[in-house]
Amino acid sequence: MDVVYKRSGALSDVSTTYCPGCSHGTAFKLIAEISEELDIVNKLVFATPIGCTTFSAPFHKFSTFMSAHGRAPANATGFKRCNPKRPVIVYQGDGDCAAIGTGESIHAAARGEAFTVVMANNQVYGMTGGQMAPTTLTGQKTTTTPNGRSVEVTGYPIRMAEQIAQLEAPRFVTRQSLHTPKNILQAKAAIKKALELQINEGAYSFVELLCACPTNWGIDPSGIKEYIEKNVIPYFPLGDLKG
Amino acid sequence: MAKKELWKGNEAMSETALRAGCRFFSGYPITPQTPITEYLAWRLAEVDGVFIQAESELAAATMLLGASIAGTRALTATAGPGLSLMTESLSCLASGRLPAVIVDVQRGGAATGNLQGAQSDYNMVTKTLGHGGLKGLVYGPSTVEELCDIIYDAWDKAEKYRTPVFILSDASLGQMMEPVDIKPFKQLDESRFDLPYVIGREQSEKKVIQDTPYAGPYNTMSENLDYNYRKYNEVYEKWKEDEVLYEEYMMDDAEYVIIGWGMAARISKSAIRNLRKKGIKVGMIRPISLFPLPEKPLNALDAKKIKGVLVVEMAIPALFYYDVKAQIDKNIPIKANLHCGGYLSQVDEIEEDIMKMAGGK
Amino acid sequence: MEKSYLFAGSGGQGVQTLGVLVAHASNEEGHFTTFLPAYGGEMRGGTSNCTIKMADEEIGSPEEKLYDNVIVLNKPSYDRFKGRVKKGGNLFINTALIEDAQADGVNIISINLSEAAKEAGSDKALNIVMYGLVLAHTKDISLENAEKVLNDKLGKKEQFRAVNKKAFDIGVNASK
Numbered sequence: 001m002d003v004v005y006k007r008s009g010a011l012s013d014v015s016t017t018y019c020p021g022c023s024h025g026t027a028f029k030l031i032a033e034i035s036e037e038l039d040i041v042n043k044l045v046f047a048t049p050i051g052c053t054t055f056s057a058p059f060h061k062f063s064t065f066m067s068a069h070g071r072a073p074a075n076a077t078g079f080k081r082c083n084p085k086r087p088v089i090v091y092q093g094d095g096d097c098a099a100i101g102t103g104e105s106i107h108a109a110a111r112g113e114a115f116t117v118v119m120a121n122n123q124v125y126g127m128t129g130g131q132m133a134p135t136t137l138t139g140q141k142t143t144t145t146p147n148g149r150s151v152e153v154t155g156y157p158i159r160m161a162e163q164i165a166q167l168e169a170p171r172f173v174t175r176q177s178l179h180t181p182k183n184i185l186q187a188k189a190a191i192k193k194a195l196e197l198q199i200n201e202g203a204y205s206f207v208e209l210l211c212a213c214p215t216n217w218g219i220d221p222s223g224i225k226e227y228i229e230k231n232v233i234p235y236f237p238l239g240d241l242k243g
Numbered sequence: 244m245a246k247k248e249l250w251k252g253n254e255a256m257s258e259t260a261l262r263a264g265c266r267f268f269s270g271y272p273i274t275p276q277t278p279i280t281e282y283l284a285w286r287l288a289e290v291d292g293v294f295i296q297a298e299s300e301l302a303a304a305t306m307l308l309g310a311s312i313a314g315t316r317a318l319t320a321t322a323g324p325g326l327s328l329m330t331e332s333l334s335c336l337a338s339g340r341l342p343a344v345i346v347d348v349q350r351g352g353a354a355t356g357n358l359q360g361a362q363s364d365y366n367m368v369t370k371t372l373g374h375g376g377l378k379g380l381v382y383g384p385s386t387v388e389e390l391c392d393i394i395y396d397a398w399d400k401a402e403k404y405r406t407p408v409f410i411l412s413d414a415s416l417g418q419m420m421e422p423v424d425i426k427p428f429k430q431l432d433e434s435r436f437d438l439p440y441v442i443g444r445e446q447s448e449k450k451v452i453q454d455t456p457y458a459g460p461y462n463t464m465s466e467n468l469d470y471n472y473r474k475y476n477e478v479y480e481k482w483k484e485d486e487v488l489y490e491e492y493m494m495d496d497a498e499y500v501i502i503g504w505g506m507a508a509r510i511s512k513s514a515i516r517n518l519r520k521k522g523i524k525v526g527m528i529r530p531i532s533l534f535p536l537p538e539k540p541l542n543a544l545d546a547k548k549i550k551g552v553l554v555v556e557m558a559i560p561a562l563f564y565y566d567v568k569a570q571i572d573k574n575i576p577i578k579a580n581l582h583c584g585g586y587l588s589q590v591d592e593i594e595e596d597i598m599k600m601a602g603g604k
Numbered sequence: 605m606e607k608s609y610l611f612a613g614s615g616g617q618g619v620q621t622l623g624v625l626v627a628h629a630s631n632e633e634g635h636f637t638t639f640l641p642a643y644g645g646e647m648r649g650g651t652s653n654c655t656i657k658m659a660d661e662e663i664g665s666p667e668e669k670l671y672d673n674v675i676v677l678n679k680p681s682y683d684r685f686k687g688r689v690k691k692g693g694n695l696f697i698n699t700a701l702i703e704d705a706q707a708d709g710v711n712i713i714s715i716n717l718s719e720a721a722k723e724a725g726s727d728k729a730l731n732i733v734m735y736g737l738v739l740a741h742t743k744d745i746s747l748e749n750a751e752k753v754l755n756d757k758l759g760k761k762e763q764f765r766a767v768n769k770k771a772f773d774i775g776v777n778a779s780k
Binding site for chain 2: 624627628631632634636637638639640641662663664665666667668669
Binding site for chain 1: 449454
């Protein structure tokens with residue numbers, strides 16, 4: 001009998017603790033599959049942020065280090081410069097990458113540090129219970145924008161991939177989504193390309209993933225596809241921005 | 244012995260750090276720390292080390308964690324407002340028990356302050372490294388040579404105890420030239436890449452390096468943190484036995500005792516010599532380790548013999564003074580001689596304070 | 605033995621170089637030595653200054669209220685530091701920029717550094733003239749060590765070596 005699909009051996013034999021409909025598990029699955037395909041399960045180092053992925057280490061088999069909120073790109077800079085043979089994925093949420101860690105994000109990208117940043121953009125602070133993020137959409141209700149995000153008061157959501165793409169050093173900058181099987185496959189190809197550029201050419205790359213947080217969006221997980229297509233993609237268009 | 248060479252404190256310290264095995268520096272320019280950053284920018288390149296001019300002190304100190312996790316001896320240096328920005332990472336280093344060395348070339352004043360020497364960061368690093376109440380070894384050298392001696396062994400101690408080591412220099416010590424012996428290069432063992440907090444060179448079994456020690460024998464985070472930090476505290480307590488450093492100066496027959504550290508202490512030595520010429524029996528206890536504070540020699544001061552203690556410190560309000568006062572016999576009169584904001588301690592004022600204690604003029 | 609020196613002048617007069625040279629010469633002589641520059645904001649004001657101490661035991665304070673020797677190369681430095689000489693100490697002044705110097709209970713040693721430097725062959729050599737004068741006068745350091753340090757630190761280029769040697773000798777001779 002042919003095996004057409006199996007759980008990646010780079011994932012631990014445990015279930016994630018994420019909410020129904022959350023995209024983090026999907027993103028981990030892709031990274032796990034890619035690590036097997038590239039034969040780097042024992043080499044890949046996973047740099048975690050503060051957010052819902054802080055406690056992700058039990059879910060996979062990669063060596064992992066934690067960082068303070070927003071600092072993962074700086075921490076990874078120190079690590080990778082001293083340990084250039086280990087491929088590194090810096091996995092960050094939008095609050096981590098584009099708010100408290102904007103400085104670290106931009107400057108690591110500007111220096112062209114040899115790691116891959118995967119930014120999960122779900123437009124809310126998930127771990128702390130659904131506050132406004134730098135990516136929260138105009139009009140979106142969060143616990144800190146109870147009447148909907150108002151541009152007069154809070155300005156506009158930040159398109160981080162576009163910010164990174166303006167810099168010289170990054171080799172590959174893209175925005176992908178995890179809301180349909182087709183998009184998931186495209187996202188996987190993008191992360192794989194980013195990692196290959198890192199391993200083969202020492203390049204920095206940035207993959208923004210549109211992720212779902214139905215718990216904090218206040219919707220049923222069955223409505224994710226429609227929500228992302230109707231609300232999120234119009235503001236955060238998909239596709240490669242550089243490379 | 245070869246003649247000592249005259250070096251500026253910042254540069255002598257940087258060269259000695261390199262010879263102690265430091266191969267990573269990340270820093271952000273800030274007076275009076277900048278000469279360290281400038282020196283290591285070219286010097287680390289000569290030994291295939293890593294130098295990064297970071298985008299902020301926040302990032303500079305964070306990069307130490309990554310370098311430490313890679314098994315590299317890592318250093319940063321800062322001053323004044325830069326230290327405030329670094330406290331987040333100090334907390335992470337202490338909590339993750341990651342070895343690294345941090346130098347604060349103290350400058351005057353709070354906020355922007357000024358660029359002259361001071362000792363007002365004492366509480367900020369001896370009481371707790373950032374939030375969370377954890378500790379690191381803290382040293383307060385008073386000469387360029389001592390600054391070099393301390394940094395030469397700093398990573399050995401950092402790795403032995405898995406702790407950040409903090410050195411409180413200051414603007415005057417950093418800029419001052421004094422004769423020093425520049426020490427030989429240390430050879431580091433490859434086994435360092437197998438250390439428990441290090442993610443190795445090529446590949447490794449899964450290692451999880453947490454800046455908060457959630458792992459432990461219990462089921463809840465709070466039980467494990469309680470358990471782990473209790474163990475950390477046992478290490479800190481052990482330092483009080485094993486890592487105390489201090490100098491006693493002219494203490495044999497002393498009736499008056501000056502207690503100070505760093506620049507304030509060395510300035511006080513001039514006052515002590517002058518007072519001795521006037522027949523006043525004055526000596527000094529000079530803590531070199533500031534955490535752990537040398538409690539025993541302070542506790543041992545005998546009220547029957549010692550007529551007064553003067554704490555000389557370059558901080559207003561006083562900081563170190565209260566730590567000393569807590570260790571001194573209540574029957575011994577104690578006073579403070581304070582300056583701050585880049586105003587160095589003054590020899591004549593110290594003499595005057597001791598003369599007043601001695602009841603003469 | 606413990607001797608203190610304060611050097612002051614304007615930024616372009618090479619006063620820090622002068623101080624560093626004296627400090628190296630002191631170290632060469634085998635003295636305990638400290639050199640403390642005025643730095644940062646102070647450097648950008650009217651005067652640049654530094655202090656040196658040399659002693660036969662470990663040095664405590666690297667600065668003093670009053671100095672054995674105060675060396676001032678311009679008028680603002682003179683105004684600021686003329687009162688910082690110990691009684692019986694030496695005040696070295698550059699008469700090219702400081703006229704009518706007066707100080708009670710203090711030895712005033714005068715030299716026109718502009719003329720002397722010109723004679724040595726370079727306007728920039730004025731600090732080296734003063735280096736020779738100060739060390740020949742105070743005798744805290746042998747002239748042999750003073751000259752060795754001058755060559756070690758500033759003698760890499762032949763043309764500078766000749767000018768510096770001449771400037772140094774002019775300073776030394778002016779002390780006689």
